Amino acid sequence: MLATRTGAGRPLVLVHGLGSTSQVWNPILPALAAEREVWALDLPGHGPAVAEEDSNQFAGLARSLEAFLVDENLVGVDMVGSSLGGQLVLEMARRGNAGATVALDPAGFWRGWERAVLKSSLTASLWTVRGAQPALGALAASPIARTMMLALLSARPWLLDGSLVASELAAFGNTTTLDALIDDLAFGSSQAGPAANDSGPVTVGWGRHDRLCNPAQAARVLRSFPHARLHWFEDSGHFPMWDEPASAAALILNSTGDTPLGHTLQ
Numbered sequence: 001m002l003a004t005r006t007g008a009g010r011p012l013v014l015v016h017g018l019g020s021t022s023q024v025w026n027p028i029l030p031a032l033a034a035e036r037e038v039w040a041l042d043l044p045g046h047g048p049a050v051a052e053e054d055s056n057q058f059a060g061l062a063r064s065l066e067a068f069l070v071d072e073n074l075v076g077v078d079m080v081g082s083s084l085g086g087q088l089v090l091e092m093a094r095r096g097n098a099g100a101t102v103a104l105d106p107a108g109f110w111r112g113w114e115r116a117v118l119k120s121s122l123t124a125s126l127w128t129v130r131g132a133q134p135a136l137g138a139l140a141a142s143p144i145a146r147t148m149m150l151a152l153l154s155a156r157p158w159l160l161d162g163s164l165v166a167s168e169l170a171a172f173g174n175t176t177t178l179d180a181l182i183d184d185l186a187f188g189s190s191q192a193g194p195a196a197n198d199s200g201p202v203t204v205g206w207g208r209h210d211r212l213c214n215p216a217q218a219a220r221v222l223r224s225f226p227h228a229r230l231h232w233f234e235d236s237g238h239f240p241m242w243d244e245p246a247s248a249a250a251l252i253l254n255s256t257g258d259t260p261l262g263h264t265l266q
Contacts, residue, residue: 003042007036009036009037011039012256013039013079015079016042018084019172019178020047020168021048022047039074041065043055044177058108076098077099078099078100082239083238087108100203103205103221104248105205105207105210106191106213107191109221110186129173140163143158153212191224195228204221204231207240218230
């Protein structure tokens with residue numbers, strides 16, 4: 001586990017998603033670091049962080065994250081996660097290791113046929129990215145190519161920064177634990193709840209146009225975490241920090257402040 005620290009103030013831990021890196025937060029990092037000391041993590045096996053023996057399973061990543069929080073004296077701090085990272089921070093809340101928790105389009109709530117669709121969609125994306133590795137820079141620079149390659153993740157991929165997209169696609173293709181993690185996420189156990197009594201409030205943010213984690217799954221999160229607040233990003237796909245960066249930063253800062261704000265299910 002590696003961490004990049006920036007800003008000053010109360011610690012705020014950011015946990016990226018499957019095959020991603022800490023750079024996924026770049027569109028909102030300045031806004032967060034203006035008010036908080038931000039710890040942007042690279043999970044084991046992702047980006048520059050070396051894989052550990054059990055990093056090919058969700059349980060192993062959760063173990064690594066919990067150990068990191070203990071080692072860095074960060075148990076009980078506010079946490080934000082995206083996708084797989086959203087599931088990880090919900091798991092930390094369930095264990096009583098988190099302060100205020102914000103989960104953006106969290107993984108772990110697929111059911112039935114959704115599992116097979118997830119497996120096939122992510123596997124096809126992985127093959128495509130690995131096959132296109134030599135041309136990723138050029139593809140990411142093209143609004144048309146970005147739109148084709150990022151349909152699962154963004155509602156408006158043609159507006160995204162090409163260099164960020166190229167970096168994240170390269171990381172996705174180079175994550176050595178990805179094949180096993182896709183299987184584990186698709187066919188492993190669903191995320192359990194609720195948050196422990198000594199964890200802080202839980203806020204869930206969901207993009208209305210998410211094509212990877214169907215917005216209908218938000219209701220399942222609230223059944224597992226009945227005291228959570230739900231916020232809809234009306235113009236966002238799977239990554240609100242890409243599609244609605246100002247709104248995503250505001251939700252995070254408001255939900256992890258002294259008087260957390262939230263929205264009920266609509």
